[in-house]
Amino acid sequence: MQPLIDNARMFGQRPEEFARLAQGQCPDVLFITCSDSRVVPALITGARSGELFELRTASNIVPPYASDTPTGEAATIEYAVQVLGDEHIAVCGHSHCGAVGAVVRQDDLNAVPAVRDWLAHAADEPKCSDTSDPTVAEAVQNHVLTQLLRLRSYPCIERRLEAGELQLHGWYYEVHTGIVREHRTETDAFEGL
Numbered sequence: 001m002q003p004l005i006d007n008a009r010m011f012g013q014r015p016e017e018f019a020r021l022a023q024g025q026c027p028d029v030l031f032i033t034c035s036d037s038r039v040v041p042a043l044i045t046g047a048r049s050g051e052l053f054e055l056r057t058a059s060n061i062v063p064p065y066a067s068d069t070p071t072g073e074a075a076t077i078e079y080a081v082q083v084l085g086d087e088h089i090a091v092c093g094h095s096h097c098g099a100v101g102a103v104v105r106q107d108d109l110n111a112v113p114a115v116r117d118w119l120a121h122a123a124d125e126p127k128c129s130d131t132s133d134p135t136v137a138e139a140v141q142n143h144v145l146t147q148l149l150r151l152r153s154y155p156c157i158e159r160r161l162e163a164g165e166l167q168l169h170g171w172y173y174e175v176h177t178g179i180v181r182e183h184r185t186e187t188d189a190f191e192g193l
Contacts, residue, residue, distance in 0.1 A: 035057060
């Protein structure tokens with residue numbers, strides 16, 4: 001913890017670098033990814049402060065839209081699309097995802113009931129032909145595609161897509177190589193950026 005504290009102390013000693021941030025934010029991209037500490041959106045994309053609006057959830061899950069039961073995830077998505085006017089949404093899954101792996105392997109998650117219930121509520125079981133693959137690449141990629149479909153069910157996204165004002169992107173990040181792949185609809189495959 002101490003190195004983090006030391007950096008935080010030094011971080012605020014350059015106020016001139018941060019003055020523009022006080023004027024507001026206008027990111028073009030909502031970046032939805034996992035809470036995994038190995039996945040750092042700004043590091044992966046090279047984005048600077050104010051350039052990405054981030055939503056991080058266990059296993060980059062976009063819960064089903066339900067207007068009668070608001071969630072923090074739905075509020076973040078709606079704010080990005082309706083208020084900030086983001087023109088792109090990227091859902092970024094990653095290799096070695098513990099949550100997707102647990103779903104695929106049907107691990108016993110009774111010791112972590114909040115995780116168990118979140119995954120049961122929000123995640124469909126992703127297709128995976130090799131459950132012993134430690135990267136769970138196939139499952140994560142299928143999971144990303146499911147989240148993109150879920151996003152399409154949000155009314156604010158549906159409207160912006162129909163108006164041609166929004167684009168959805170499915171990304172897969174390999175934590176062991178640093179390579180990022182994007183789903184291409186033409187080939188129905190994840191290919192290098």
